[in-house]
């Protein structure tokens with residue numbers, strides 16, 4: 001096994017040496033303005049140490065990575081009841097696909113595609129005001145990360161609300177199938193706000209430690225639930241790129257359209273990588289490449 005700090009330095013310099021940064025997400029105007037030429041990687045080990053390289057103190061929009069936290073909260077609030085409303089199968093479709101939701105009568109394939117995450121957010125909301133649900137989500141993330149300096153970027157949330165036509169279509173479709181308890185506006189307002197959380201890779205790697213099930217890690221969910229969250233990240237965490245990610249990287253991961261990825265080596269390491277340019281599946285281009293190299297160099301795999 002290689003020496004982690006020197007591997008991370010090499011991944012950072014390799015990322016900067018390669019001119020192909022991928023393309024930043026265009027459909028959220030605030031994210032379209034982000035400079036794609038950025039890279040950061042942080043690894044929190046189960047022994048309590050944190051190793052990193054690159055721009056690991058720059059906050060970025062974590063977007064869909066928050067779906068892991070909201071899923072943990074929803075399962076904590078209502079247990080397996082969520083599964084009557086959302087499936088647990090990979091979708092094989094884009095993150096915002098509408099066609100599958102129609103074919104499957106308003107029951108989203110899994111909690112990580114947008115439709116499933118909107119239902120999960122609706123479950124977290126329950127009968128509460130969005131402010132209360134968001135306070136719980138932020139509290140959970142801050143506790144996991146061990147940092148209070150984690151905030152929602154209101155401009156990103158507003159930008160997504162103004163241009164979120166597909167998400168509104170999904171939410172209305174869910175409502176038409178009686179799979180939304182709150183109004184589409186309320187569920188989506190909460191969803192857009194938690195997606196607009198900003199974190200550094202240092203904070204995200206620290207926050208991911210709750211998925212490690214190792215002594216000394218933040219104990220926020222049961223070991224059984226940790227295994228299940230990791231299973232869903234492996235099978236559904238990268239939308240229709242999930243199979244390729246499992247094949248190349250070999251560990252569970254959840255991507256966000258802001259270019260972040262949280263990946264877990266069960267019991268050993270929580271890894272956060274960020275580079276805003278995306279590949280054709282909408283997952284971080286350089287982030288995926290760096291994770292593939294990291295797991296290979298460190299001999300990390302769940303298989």
Ligand code: GLU
Pocket residue numbers: 062063064065095096114160167192195255256257258282
């Ligand atoms: N807030 C984004 C959306 O709903 C999340 C997508 C992602 O990060 O993959 O479109």
